[in-house]
Amino acid sequence: YTFAIFGIELMLRNEEIALDPALDIHLYFGSMGKAMLTLLQITTLDSWTAFVRPICFKEPSLALYFVSFIGISAISVMNLVTAIIVEVSIDAAKSDKEAQDRWVEATVRETMVNVQELLVAADVNNSGSLDQQELVECCRNNEEMRNKISALASIDELLDLFEIFDDDASGTLTPEELC
Numbered sequence: 001y002t003f004a005i006f007g008i009e010l011m012l013r014n015e016e017i018a019l020d021p022a023l024d025i026h027l028y029f030g031s032m033g034k035a036m037l038t039l040l041q042i043t044t045l046d047s048w049t050a051f052v053r054p055i056c057f058k059e060p061s062l063a064l065y066f067v068s069f070i071g072i073s074a075i076s077v078m079n080l081v082t083a084i085i086v087e088v089s090i091d092a093a094k095s096d097k098e099a100q101d102r103w104v105e106a107t108v109r110e111t112m113v114n115v116q117e118l119l120v121a122a123d124v125n126n127s128g129s130l131d132q133q134e135l136v137e138c139c140r141n142n143e144e145m146r147n148k149i150s151a152l153a154s155i156d157e158l159l160d161l162f163e164i165f166d167d168d169a170s171g172t173l174t175p176e177e178l179c
Contacts, residue, residue, distance in 0.1 A: 003069045004035035010065055017059055025055070042066065043073040114148065116175055121145060129172040132162055 011029040012018050018025055028038040028051055042048040056063040122138035122145060123130050138145050139155055149158060167177050 001036070003039055003065075003072075004032055006065065007035045007039065007069075008032065010062060011055070014059055014062075017055060017062075020058065023051075023054055023058065039069060039073070042069060043077065118145065118148060119173060119175060127172075129174045131172045132159060135159070135162060 008029050008031075011025050017023055027034065029035045038051075042052070052066050056066065119130050121142075122134055124134055124138065135158065136155070139149055139158075140146075149155070162173060165173055165177050
């Protein structure tokens, strides 16, 4: 808007340019709408040299007006494009993070179900709790359970996890201690 006002003033107040029929300055800067449309054409670099070059040859000082407008409008457009790219990137990162969080949550939920099923299956004395001896014997004697356990952890890691989950240090694990 400001550059359109300056353009109208600079072009129409300069009699040498305003009265030159070859330049037809009123076609490009004859009103606010025409001036803004002309500046849009310059911003998009759409055949802008066809009317800017003759004006600058006639009045070289006006080159400063056109060059400064191109510089400012180009920087503004680049800033807008950069802002859009950054916003899209941030949204994509948030979406990726949310999807990863959902995947981790589903994996943990599935693993907890498997561990609880393992606890019930390994509880050979049906006490509702599992001690380390039952866990080790289950791994040795039951091939299906050994395969399920090996998918989760090694026996040594499983015994370490047993001690971590045994909150009350009773030497047994209950389903409540795993939740």
